[in-house]
Amino acid sequence: MLDLWKHYPQIAKQLNDVRSLMHQLLSSNNQAIQALLNDCAQQQGKMLRPGLFLLFAQLGQPDKRQTEKLTKIATSLEILHQATLIHDDIIDDSPLRHGTITIQAKYGKDTAVYAGDLLFTIFFELLIETMNGTPYLKINSDTMRHLLHGELNQMAARFQQQQPISNYLANIKGKTAALFRLACMEGAYFGGLNQPKMVALAAQIGENIGISFQIYDDILDYSSSTVTLKKPVLEDVAQGVYTLPLLLAYQQHPAEFDQLLAKKRQISKSEIQLVSQLVKKYHGVKQAKQLALNYTHQAIQQINQLPSGKAAEELQQLTKKLLKRTF
Amino acid sequence: MLDLWKHYPQIAKQLNDVRSLMHQLLSSNNQAIQALLNDCAQQQGKMLRPGLFLLFAQLGQPDKRQTEKLTKIATSLEILHQATLIHDDIIDDSPLRHGTITIQAKYGKDTAVYAGDLLFTIFFELLIETMNGTPYLKINSDTMRHLLHGELNQMAARFQQQQPISNYLANIKGKTAALFRLACMEGAYFGGLNQPKMVALAAQIGENIGISFQIYDDILDYSSSTVTLKKPVLEDVAQGVYTLPLLLAYQQHPAEFDQLLAKKRQISKSEIQLVSQLVKKYHGVKQAKQLALNYTHQAIQQINQLPSGKAAEELQQLTKKLLKRTF
Numbered sequence: 001m002l003d004l005w006k007h008y009p010q011i012a013k014q015l016n017d018v019r020s021l022m023h024q025l026l027s028s029n030n031q032a033i034q035a036l037l038n039d040c041a042q043q044q045g046k047m048l049r050p051g052l053f054l055l056f057a058q059l060g061q062p063d064k065r066q067t068e069k070l071t072k073i074a075t076s077l078e079i080l081h082q083a084t085l086i087h088d089d090i091i092d093d094s095p096l097r098h099g100t101i102t103i104q105a106k107y108g109k110d111t112a113v114y115a116g117d118l119l120f121t122i123f124f125e126l127l128i129e130t131m132n133g134t135p136y137l138k139i140n141s142d143t144m145r146h147l148l149h150g151e152l153n154q155m156a157a158r159f160q161q162q163q164p165i166s167n168y169l170a171n172i173k174g175k176t177a178a179l180f181r182l183a184c185m186e187g188a189y190f191g192g193l194n195q196p197k198m199v200a201l202a203a204q205i206g207e208n209i210g211i212s213f214q215i216y217d218d219i220l221d222y223s224s225s226t227v228t229l230k231k232p233v234l235e236d237v238a239q240g241v242y243t244l245p246l247l248l249a250y251q252q253h254p255a256e257f258d259q260l261l262a263k264k265r266q267i268s269k270s271e272i273q274l275v276s277q278l279v280k281k282y283h284g285v286k287q288a289k290q291l292a293l294n295y296t297h298q299a300i301q302q303i304n305q306l307p308s309g310k311a312a313e314e315l316q317q318l319t320k321k322l323l324k325r326t327f
Numbered sequence: 328m329l330d331l332w333k334h335y336p337q338i339a340k341q342l343n344d345v346r347s348l349m350h351q352l353l354s355s356n357n358q359a360i361q362a363l364l365n366d367c368a369q370q371q372g373k374m375l376r377p378g379l380f381l382l383f384a385q386l387g388q389p390d391k392r393q394t395e396k397l398t399k400i401a402t403s404l405e406i407l408h409q410a411t412l413i414h415d416d417i418i419d420d421s422p423l424r425h426g427t428i429t430i431q432a433k434y435g436k437d438t439a440v441y442a443g444d445l446l447f448t449i450f451f452e453l454l455i456e457t458m459n460g461t462p463y464l465k466i467n468s469d470t471m472r473h474l475l476h477g478e479l480n481q482m483a484a485r486f487q488q489q490q491p492i493s494n495y496l497a498n499i500k501g502k503t504a505a506l507f508r509l510a511c512m513e514g515a516y517f518g519g520l521n522q523p524k525m526v527a528l529a530a531q532i533g534e535n536i537g538i539s540f541q542i543y544d545d546i547l548d549y550s551s552s553t554v555t556l557k558k559p560v561l562e563d564v565a566q567g568v569y570t571l572p573l574l575l576a577y578q579q580h581p582a583e584f585d586q587l588l589a590k591k592r593q594i595s596k597s598e599i600q601l602v603s604q605l606v607k608k609y610h611g612v613k614q615a616k617q618l619a620l621n622y623t624h625q626a627i628q629q630i631n632q633l634p635s636g637k638a639a640e641e642l643q644q645l646t647k648k649l650l651k652r653t654f
Contacts, residue, residue, distance in 0.1 A: 028476065028479070030476075030479070030480055030483055032483040033476075033479050033480065033483055036479075087440050087441070087444060090436070090437070090440055091436075091437035091440055091441075109417070109418075109436065110417070110418035110482065111479070111482060113414050113417055113418060113440060113443075114414070114418075114475055114478050114479050114482070115479075116440075116444075117414060117443075117447070117475050118472070118475045118476075118479070120444070120447055121468055121471045121472045121475060122472075124451060124468045124471070125465070125468045125469075125472070128464045128465050128468055129465075132459065132460060132464055132465075133459060133460035137455045137459055137464075138452070138455050138456075138459075141448055141451045141452045141455055142452075144448045144451070145445070145448045145449075145452070148441055148444050148445045148448060149355065149357075149360075149445075151441050152355070152357070152360050152363075152438070152441050152442075152445070153357055153360065155437065155438060155441070156357055156359040156360055
């Protein structure tokens with residue numbers, strides 16, 4: 001999905017600088033550790049968070065002297081994201097991510113724990129270099145806390161098919177949307193669009209894009225295949241993570257689902273397929289798409305309130321594209 | 328080993344405030360998560376790092392208005408320590424620590440990963456509250472990086488009985504001594520003994536105490552029992568972590584060890600007992616004690632260069648006591 005950025009040549013160029021800086025920061029004198037760190041730096045997916053940050057930064061028309069600082073902040077966002085992915089993959093026992101073998105599968109869970117911790121440290125170092133003395137240090141640590149509470153709350157809600165939709169939404173606000181929110185508000189602030197009203201608007205746009213993005217991710221688990229998605233589908237059900245399409249369909253016909261979900265971790269592959277069919281039959285996917293669309297529309301309306309120009313147009317396009325993806 | 332502080336009533340009182348603050352910071356609206364966080368806050372061992380910090384802070388005779396800030400910094404040190412312990416226990420698969428069931432054993436490795444991450448976040452929050460705009464943010468992130476590189480290097484050196492002693496020392500400087508170093512230098516700086524010479528002296532004292540402390544910890548693995556130590560002994564050998572007593576004894580009679588260690592993870596319990604006997608037979612424990620004693624003597628000589636008074640005397644006593652512990 002790096003292809004996404006080929007239509008935004010300036011952003012694509014800056015994202016190359018982000019990639020170079022990641023490689024530079026992830027270094028060690030020890031050969032064995034260097035191999036691990038190279039793999040951490042190469043586990044790049046969509047680069048959505050640094051890309052959104054850079055798009056928002058363009059709105060403020062920052063001068064060239066700001067470029068290095070903006071690259072560092074964009075990198076901090078991608079490194080925090082990578083750190084959480086490395087730790088997520090330990091928990092999910094995932095073999096693949098974006099079609100690449102995960103750190104935990106290649107090096108073992110033990111190394112992956114420390115590798116993720118090291119990425120948190122580098123994230124922290126980049127913040128100190130670029131934001132020491134500003135309120136953004138606290139905004140970053142609040143985001144990290146929000147993110148982890150989202151993950152922990154999701155874990156505490158496993159195997160609870162009766163949980164309210166509001167619970168699902170609160171959890172994805174933390175585990176996914178908080179980082180999108182941060183990326184957009186930091187872009188506005190550090191790019192020069194730093195009036196409090198504009199920063200707050202950027203934060204809301206980021207949150208709405210993040211929620212919509214996560215709902216789409218959860219939809220793809222029911223509507224896509226392992227080949228297209230480049231990662232195993234329907235793993236969430238076996239692990240008791242019941243996402244929006246299932247929760248919505250469940251409300252229509254609880255009894256039919258309860259039979260299957262009662263098996264919890266012992267649920268078989270064919271039973272998971274039955275669950276997936278029920279989710280589609282009772283319009284779980286369709287209703288989830290509708291909800292995602294609402295968040296995207298909100299984001300688009302809010303983007304219309306930003307200063308007009310090339311950056312705002314590109315942001316419009318990008319947001320619409322995120323709702324059409326199949327991978 | 329909280330008993331350690333009963334002879335230092337003022338420090339003991341301040342450590343109670345540290346404990347209260349930890350409980351206050353580790354909170355969640357979610358009941359299941361609150362139970363986990365309570366256990367994280369209660370996993371308290373020796374409280375050595377915040378205790379040393381507070382002793383060094385007393386040297387500067389800080390006024391009472393500083394008390395709250397000092398308590399927060401002391402707490403940041405204990406929380407960083409706890410975060411690394413929670414992640415260490417995942418890697419070591421440890422059932423017990425200080426006689427208490429570990430977070431990973433009670434809640435599973437997945438929850439323990441996020442619990443450790445959350446503690447890193449709270450550590451970060453405490454630093455931002457107390458040190459924003461000062462060079463100590465960077466000193467803290469450098470320490471965290473040093474600590475993790477020590478852990479990763481130790482992991483990369485597993486099953487290498489021929490590694491030089493300098494490698495072992497470099498790794499424990501990172502994984503253990505870096506945090507003792509930080510505690511002592513922050514104590515000096517934030518307590519008011521902030522001339523660069525004194526802060527550098529405090530850092531050296533902390534490093535020497537930390538190295539000596541870790542060597543003693545590794546000695547106890549060969550000279551103590553599970554009952555006294557309140558955790559399983561000799562686990563390191565099975566996991567390929569060869570510490571100072573083994574490395575020193577190995578240099579005397581490599582062939583005898585190679586036979587046993589060639590089995591790597593497949594080594595049996597009785598073979599581990601044989602390794603332990605060889606370590607003692609070839610004076611590994613005795614020589615390691617001698618090396619630890621050198622570091623303690625250095626620390627004591629350096630403590631003599633601190634401003635004299637009650638705090639410096641207490642520091643002398645404490646440092647000597649750490650070399651006599653059996654648990």
